[in-house]
Amino acid sequence: MAIIERILFKVPVGFVSRLKVLLYKFLGISIGKRNRFESGRCRRLSQIEIGNYNAFSHGYQLWPEDSFFEGKRIKVGDKNYFNRNLMVDACGYIEIGSYNMFGPDVYITDSNHKFGAGISPSNEPMQKGKVRIGDYCWIGAKAIILKDVELGNHCVVAAGAVVTKSFGPGSVVAGVPAKLIKTTE
Numbered sequence: 001m002a003i004i005e006r007i008l009f010k011v012p013v014g015f016v017s018r019l020k021v022l023l024y025k026f027l028g029i030s031i032g033k034r035n036r037f038e039s040g041r042c043r044r045l046s047q048i049e050i051g052n053y054n055a056f057s058h059g060y061q062l063w064p065e066d067s068f069f070e071g072k073r074i075k076v077g078d079k080n081y082f083n084r085n086l087m088v089d090a091c092g093y094i095e096i097g098s099y100n101m102f103g104p105d106v107y108i109t110d111s112n113h114k115f116g117a118g119i120s121p122s123n124e125p126m127q128k129g130k131v132r133i134g135d136y137c138w139i140g141a142k143a144i145i146l147k148d149v150e151l152g153n154h155c156v157v158a159a160g161a162v163v164t165k166s167f168g169p170g171s172v173v174a175g176v177p178a179k180l181i182k183t184t185e
Contacts, residue, residue: 017036033052038060040058040086043062043064047064048076054080057084060085074094077135079099098135106144106145133155143162143163151166153169155173156171161173
């Protein structure tokens with residue numbers, strides 16, 4: 001029974017993932033070896049760099065700004081696991097290290113809109129920044145990481161947290177906005 005299950009469910013997903021990687025390479029993505037992409041979307045592939053052995057689950061979106069740019073807007077290291085419905089929304093630059101784990105419905109953005117009296121956010125240019133997530137981090141389900149945040153290595157972001165500022169290595173953060181709960185280093 002296990003062999004039949006594997007043939008019916010795992011082999012087709014793996015085959016489609018390999019085809020998707022080939023298509024992404026053809027369209028300009030810089031990608032290492034043995035990455036898995038389930039159903040999801042990318043755009044401006046030449047602005048994305050992916051390392052080795054990453055897994056992108058169903059619903060991922062790697063979303064560089066839809067404009068011409070000569071460099072990389074999204075850079076992902078090695079051996080990361082991205083659970084369902086990840087959104088990486090890059091107008092400036094987002095860098096994700098290696099050996100990280102992301103829960104479902106995580107949103108990462110490096111930009112925001114201007115707002116205020118007499119300002120229409122949709123008519124204003126984006127305020128661009130950057131985001132950097134170190135190595136060995138654990139980002140909980142439905143966490144949001146906003147513009148100009150840097151998370152050091154071994155950080156833990158609790159489920160549902162909204163990270164609006166940077167935290168050093170070994171930080172455990174939770175809340176809206178996220179606050180330091182403890183450090184492990």
